[in-house]
Amino acid sequence: MERNLERARIHFGGDTRGLLEGGRYALLHTRSLELDDLRPYVPGDDVRDIDWRATAREGDVLVKRFVTEKHHKILLVADAGRNMAALTPTGERKSDVAALVIGVVGLVAMDRSDEVALVYGDRTGSGRTPARRGETHLGGLVDRYRGVAAASREPSDIAVQLDYVAAGFKRRMVLVVISDEPEPGSELGARLRGLAGRHDVLWAMVEDQPAIGSADDELDGFDVGTGRLVLGGPFVGPRVVAAYRRAEAERRARLDAFLTECGVRGVRIAGAADLRRGMVSLLGDFAHAR
Structure with missing residues (x-):
C-alpha cells in the first residue's frame, strides 16, 4: 500500500511545507x-x-x-464512476490521475498528522473509509479508490457523493472533492453552498481530453458516459474546431465563476505532470484562507 504514496511522491515531490495550513477551521490544537x-x-x-x-x-x-x-480532519470525496475511465489531455486515465491526487493529499496529511477519510462512488451510491492517520491507512485509501474505480461500470454523478457527505458528516472538515469538471446549475449550487457553509471545500478537477483538438490528423473518439461517437477535427473542419474552442473557453469561465460564487476553491489538473502545480495552487491557496 505504501507504494501508492510513493507514486504520488514521484510526481509531486517530497516538499509539502506550507500546504493545508490555516483555513477557517483548526479542528484540533x-x-x-x-x-x-x-x-x-x-x-x-x-x-x-x-x-x-x-x-x-x-x-x-x-x-x-x-x-x-493545527490539525484538520480531511474528507476526500472522489468520483469512482464511469466518467473517470475517460482520458485526460495528456492521454492518462482520469482515475489514475485522481488516485495521484488522493496520494498527494495523503502525503500532506501524513506530514501534518492529519486524519483523512474517503467517500467514493457513482450514481448508484457511495461508500466510505473512516478517518485515520498513518502511512498504511493513507496508502490504503489510494488502493481502495483504484479498485473501486477500475471495477465500476456505472455512470458518474458527484452530486450523489455530495448528498452523502451532507447527510452523514456534520462536524467541520476539509472536503477535497476529486472528479471531472462539474456542470454548473442551481441544484449543484445549493449543495455546494450548504457544504461550504459548514466545511472548507476544495475541488480538484481532472480535465477531460478535448472532444475536438485540431483540424489535422486527430482520430475520432467516443464519450465514455454515453458511448456515442465523437467526430475528430479532420471530419468537422477548422471552423467547427475554432467554435468549439471558444465555447470551451466560455464554459470554463462560467464554471470558475460558479465555484467562486459557491465559496469553493477549485483547480484543474491535466495529468501527472501537472500534479504539483495544481495541488500546490489548491492547497497553498487554502493555507492563506481565513
Whole structure:
C-alpha cells in the first residue's frame, strides 16, 4: 500500500511545507515541543510551564510559550464512476490521475498528522473509509479508490457523493472533492453552498481530453458516459474546431465563476505532470484562507 504514496511522491515531490495550513477551521490544537518564546505568568497558566532559570535570572515569573500545531480532519470525496475511465489531455486515465491526487493529499496529511477519510462512488451510491492517520491507512485509501474505480461500470454523478457527505458528516472538515469538471446549475449550487457553509471545500478537477483538438490528423473518439461517437477535427473542419474552442473557453469561465460564487476553491489538473502545480495552487491557496 505504501507504494501508492510513493507514486504520488514521484510526481509531486517530497516538499509539502506550507500546504493545508490555516483555513477557517483548526479542528484540533495540540502543543508541540517547539519553544516559541517566554512571557510573564498570569493566573491560570500551567505551573509546569514556568521557566525557573529564566525566572531566577529576570526576577519575574516567566512561562514558556510553545508553538501550537493545527490539525484538520480531511474528507476526500472522489468520483469512482464511469466518467473517470475517460482520458485526460495528456492521454492518462482520469482515475489514475485522481488516485495521484488522493496520494498527494495523503502525503500532506501524513506530514501534518492529519486524519483523512474517503467517500467514493457513482450514481448508484457511495461508500466510505473512516478517518485515520498513518502511512498504511493513507496508502490504503489510494488502493481502495483504484479498485473501486477500475471495477465500476456505472455512470458518474458527484452530486450523489455530495448528498452523502451532507447527510452523514456534520462536524467541520476539509472536503477535497476529486472528479471531472462539474456542470454548473442551481441544484449543484445549493449543495455546494450548504457544504461550504459548514466545511472548507476544495475541488480538484481532472480535465477531460478535448472532444475536438485540431483540424489535422486527430482520430475520432467516443464519450465514455454515453458511448456515442465523437467526430475528430479532420471530419468537422477548422471552423467547427475554432467554435468549439471558444465555447470551451466560455464554459470554463462560467464554471470558475460558479465555484467562486459557491465559496469553493477549485483547480484543474491535466495529468501527472501537472500534479504539483495544481495541488500546490489548491492547497497553498487554502493555507492563506481565513
